Amino acid sequence: MSGDSTRLTYLVAAEAVLRQARRPLSARELVDQAIADRLLPNATLAKTPQKSMQARLSMHILQHGEFSKFVRTSSGRFHLRELLQEGGSTPTVRSFDRALARERVLCIPRHAYEPLLTFQGIADDAGSLLRRLVVSGETVYMPRVEAEGDSDHKQVVTYTLIQYQNQILSFQRGQYSRVASFLKGARCIGFGGHVTEADADIFGHPDRGIRACAARELEEELLGSMGNLRVNPDGLELLGILNDDSSEVGRRHVAVVLRHWVDDWPRWEAAREGETSVRKLAWTDFAGGVVDLNEFEYWSQICFRRYFPELPAQQSRFRILRDVDLSADHLLLIVGTIGSGKTYTARLLAESLGYNMVNSGQIVSSLIGLPPVPETDRETFQAAAWNLVSTEEGLARIANSLVEAGLATGGRRVIIDGIRQLGTFDAVRAQWPGPVHTIFVHTPPDLAFESYRSRESDLSIREFMGLYDADVERGVHDIARRSDIIVYNWFGEESHRRTLDELIDLLGGRKEMAVARWRI
Known part of the structure; x- marks a missing residue:
């Protein structure tokens, strides 16, 4: 079924349920009732249908504004506009939604960015790349709501770090932030947003308004101890270009990473939220602070590892979530994404702690009747395994x-x-006659790409992400939540080896897991 047909199915189902209920409902309530009434065929259901329902309704409201048949009555609840009017109330569209519907954002077409954005993470040659991408390259302004659903363009956003001496400012995205959902909920060190047509005035023309956008976003999102803050666009330092092809939303954006050096500390020391999109502001001191990268969204993790490697390196790089006894006979499962270093981890543990090793790839190879990777190309092997x-x-x-x-x-x-x-994980645990424990190797997508490319040097980032996101690979992160130990591969092979040596010393010494917890 096509995307347009699926979208229509959700909207038709929502309209039918709301007409029957004659009251506002949440996306989950709409989906539950639509399934019960057989209005949503199984073929149209996504893995998280309530999120799909909310997305379809929200997009319809943004695109059609006051002409949409749907209206958001409160956070997460929807109704039919005509029924709300019959009840004597006047439906409203939040100012946030109206502004988003009118916004035109700077975009780069695929044929212009694809030859240049061949990396995952941050590029070193920021100035040259920015000129080729935006200043002298081909760009276009598109309505924000149209661009959000367009996979043939990347939207340009700013991502500005705020630093004072050895301190960096972080925050948590609020519910009504205009950033994508993958940047919400976690802490973040990048302030910014979409570069719009309004940013490219006569002063912002040389860089298509990128610095003007960054300064505007800082002034809108933050207030100083003595009122509004003022940021000089020309004083912003260009750090890098961030490309993230590891998610659907990331694939539709490219970020210009900048830094604002604070020189008027009394105004910034007690900076507070200027918008509901920014919450829980906090300064982190490099000298004494310890950062848990898991508290931050992926783009912040990338920036920490690139620009402040000494800060997260202070913390231990594995976490023991459950008390386990590895001195007795047991089965140990090593799990991770493509390029995570899971096979290296398994071999090192086997050699150091005396395990016998079974490679699941060899087992699957015998079952599907194909030679293992790399004798069979991975894409073919993945399809047969799926x-x-x-x-x-x-x-x-x-x-x-x-x-x-x-x-x-x-x-x-x-x-x-x-x-x-x-x-498979659950079935193996159920069938194994003794204890079963699990180690999950967490490696960020940019490091996984570099690791995998060291074996296949001609692999592009888009080819890698096709393998990384293949159907057969998508269940890996579900297992992470069931793991006993998580090993974080934040900085590549050398650092990962040191982490494993530390873990092996701990496990081999049979120290109490309760003691190990305090080393997280």
Whole structure:
């Protein structure tokens, strides 16, 4: 079913349910009732249908404004405009929605950015790349609501770090932030937003208004101890260009990373929120602060690792979530994404702590009748593996084969490397006759790409992300939430090896896990 047909199905279902209910409902209530009334066929359902319903309704309201048949009555609740009017109330569209519907944002077409944005993370040659992308390159202004659904353009956004000596300012995105959902909820060190047509006045023309946008966003989002803050656009330092192809939203944006050096500390020391999109402001001191990168959204993690490596490096790089006894016989599952270093982790643990090792790739290879990667190209192997695991029978065959292979080694201390589906994970745990523990190797997508490209140097970022996001790989992060130990590979192979050595010393010494918790 096409995207347009799916979108229409959600809207038709919402209208029918609201006419029957004759009261405002949340997206979840709309989906639940639509499924009960058989208004949403299974073929149209996404993995999170309530989010799809909310997105369809929100986009319809943004695109059509007061002419939309739907209206948001409060946060997360929707009704039919005509029914609200019949009840004697006047429907309203939030000023936030009206502004977004009118906004025209700076975009770069695919044919112009694709030859230049060949990396994941931050590029070093920021000035040259910015000139080729935006200043002398081909750009266009598009309505924001149109650009958000257009995969053939990247929207240009600013991402400004605020630093005073050894301190950096961070915040948490608020509910009504205009940034995408993948930047909400977590802490963030980048202030900014979309570069709009209004930013490119006579003063902002040389860089298409990028610095003017960054300064405007800072002045709108923050207030100083003595009122409004003033930021000189020309004083902003250009740091880098951030490209993120690891998510659907990331693939539609490119960020210009800048830095504002605070020189009037009395005004900035007690900076407070100027918009509801910014909450819980806090300064972090480099000298004494310890940063948990997991508290920050991915773009902030990238910036921390690139521009402030000494800060997150102070913390331990593994986390023990559950008390486990690794001195007794057990099965240890090593899980991670493509390029995470999970196989390296499994081999090092096996060699150092005396495990027998079973590689799930070899088992799947025998079941699908194809040579393992790299003898078979990964895309072909992934497709065949997905055909196997997408059925209950296939999942059972993989789980049975993995358990049999593990028991064939003697079944005392066994590592299985590379399980990717939660169904396989649960089946193996259920069938194994003894304790089962799990280590998840967390590696950011940019480092995973660099690791994988070290083996396949001609692989592009878009080709890698096609493998990274393949259907057969998507269950990996579901297993992370069920893991006993998480190993964070924040800085690449050398740092990862030091982390594993520390973990091996801990596990090999059979120290109490309760003690290990305090080393997080």
